[in-house]
Amino acid sequence: MPRFNETSPVMGFILLGLSAHPKLEKTFFVLILLMYLVILLGNGVLILVTILDSHLHTPMYFFLGNLSFLDICYTTSSVPLILDSFLNPRKTIPFSACAVQMFLSFAMGATECVLLSMMAFDRYVAICNPLRYPVVMSKAAYVPMAAGSWVAGSITAMVQTSLAMRLPFCGDNVINHFACEILAVLKLACADISINVVSMVVANVIFLGVPVLFISFSYVFIITAILKIPSTEGRKKAFSTCSAHLTVVVVFYGTILFMYGKPKSKDPLGADKQDLADKLISLFYGVVTPMLNPIIYSLRNKDVKAAVRNLVNQKCFSQ
Numbered sequence: 135m136p137r138f139n140e141t142s143p144v145m146g147f148i149l150l151g152l153s154a155h156p157k158l159e160k161t162f163f164v165l166i167l168l169m170y171l172v173i174l175l176g177n178g179v180l181i182l183v184t185i186l187d188s189h190l191h192t193p194m195y196f197f198l199g200n201l202s203f204l205d206i207c208y209t210t211s212s213v214p215l216i217l218d219s220f221l222n223p224r225k226t227i228p229f230s231a232c233a234v235q236m237f238l239s240f241a242m243g244a245t246e247c248v249l250l251s252m253m254a255f256d257r258y259v260a261i262c263n264p265l266r267y268p269v270v271m272s273k274a275a276y277v278p279m280a281a282g283s284w285v286a287g288s289i290t291a292m293v294q295t296s297l298a299m300r301l302p303f304c305g306d307n308v309i310n311h312f313a314c315e316i317l318a319v320l321k322l323a324c325a326d327i328s329i330n331v332v333s334m335v336v337a338n339v340i341f342l343g344v345p346v347l348f349i350s351f352s353y354v355f356i357i358t359a360i361l362k363i364p365s366t367e368g369r370k371k372a373f374s375t376c377s378a379h380l381t382v383v384v385v386f387y388g389t390i391l392f393m394y395g396k397p398k399s400k401d402p403l404g405a406d407k408q409d410l411a412d413k414l415i416s417l418f419y420g421v422v423t424p425m426l427n428p429i430i431y432s433l434r435n436k437d438v439k440a441a442v443r444n445l446v447n448q449k450c451f452s453q
Contacts, residue, residue, distance in 0.1 A: 145228070145229055146226050146227060146228045146229050146232070146307065147226070147227050147229070147232050147307050147308070147309050147314065147319070147322075148225055148226055148227075148307055148308045148309065149215075149219055149225040149226070149227060149309050149311065149312060149313065149314075150225070150308055150309060150310045150311065151216070151219045151220070151225055151311070151312045151413075152220070152312075152413070159220040159221075160220070162220060162417070163217060163220035163221060166213060166216060166217060166220075166417070166421060167217060169421045169422070169425050170209060170213045170217070170421060172425050173205060173206065173209050173421065173424045173425045174206060176202075176425065176427075176428030176429060176432075177202035177203070177205050177206050177424065177427070177428050178202075178206070179428065179442060180198060180199065180202040180428045180431065180432075180438070181199050181202045181203055183438065183441040183442055184196070184198060184199040184202075184441075185199065186441075187441040187444065189437060189440075189441065190437060190438070190441055193256050193271040193275075193276040194253070194256055194257070194260070194375075195437075195438075196276055196277075196280065197249060197252060197253045197256060197276070197280060198253075198431060200249060200280045200283070200284075201246070201249055201250075201253070201382075201427060202427065202428060204242055204245055204246055204249065205246075205423075205424035205427055205428075206424075207238065207242050208238075208239065208242035208243070208246070208420070208424060209420065209421060209424050211235055211238035211239050211242060212235060212238075212239055212312070212313040212420055213420070213421060215227070215235060215312075215313055216312045216313060216417070219312060227314065229299075229303075232314040232319070233295055233298075233299045233314075235313055235314045236294075236295050236298065236299075236314040236315070236316050236319065237291045237292065237295040238291075239313065239314075239315075240287075240290070240291040240294055240295065240316060241287045241288045241290075241291035241292075242287065243287075243341075244286065244287035244290050244291060244337070244341040245283050245284050245286070245287030245288070246287075246386070247287075247341045247342060247345045248282070248283040248286050248287060248341065248345060249280065249283040250345060250349065250379075250382070250383055250386065251344075251345035251348045251349055251352075252276075252279045252280065252283055253379050254348065254349040254352040254353065254379065254383070255279075255348075255352060256271055256276070257352070257356060257375065257376040257379060258352040258355055258356055259271055260375065260376075261356050261359050261360065261372055261375065261376065262355050262356065262359045286341075287341075290337050290340070290341060293333065293337075294316060294330075294333060294334065294337060295316075297329060297330050297333055298316055298319055298320060298323075298330060301320070301323040301325050301327065301330070302323065302324055302325050303322055303323055303324065304324045306322055307322065308322075309322065310413075311413065311416070312413065312416070312417055315416070316334075317334075342387075342390070346387060349383055353376075353380065356376060359372075360372045360373055378430050378431045378435050381430050382426075382427055382430055382431075385423055385426055385430075386423055389415075389419050389422075389423060390419075392415070
């Protein structure tokens, strides 16, 4: 006779998180909370200055405002759940809430990949075709480009989440993760997941592979155009306009490659340590990158720094 918990449908999931390392939970609660507050403050300020400062009403800063809003949405879809799991001994999440969380995190990740490629195209036109920039990157062009990034990310997230949630879950309901990460959820399905695997591969090619190639080719042309500028000051000024975006791209995709490209340990004891390391890397990836984005753009962009100073001065004088 099969046991009841192996045949009854799963109504919710248990998030394992750092349950095996309770001493780390309080420390990471404080650390992640502080980083989350920095994310909300840093990206919130960037959104505010790109809206209030008329000098920043350009395609580049419009995309930057979208990126900052996306980072807030991405972290908010998982960080509050993670923080609660650090304090709550019952680390459970309902089936429907898991689906919503999985959709939001997947949608934000896919949208960011497309949005970064749109920002690369903006820099390509600005540096390689500066005379045509006002025409090519008009408001009628860059607003639909940003909207298309959001729509594309939402559609693929809806497809992946629907395919995952229609699977039967009738056995183990423990997710060895901090949140409802789609690959961790698929491992618990008691049915064939070949369609899910194929769809995930296709989505990765479209939303990871294609943007990486597009960004790479864009920067080949950008760097070539910069090297042709006769003056050193001109080359420096041209490169400074895209250095912040290039830094964000390297951090974003470099972390992804590090997470999924490193070899797996075959030793059981080493696998346990690697499992903890993978969780922590995934955790910090979800908060470090959104935290670094506003810092990178603030430190490497004179216009943003000037806009922030003006905003602070106006606030001080108004009081």
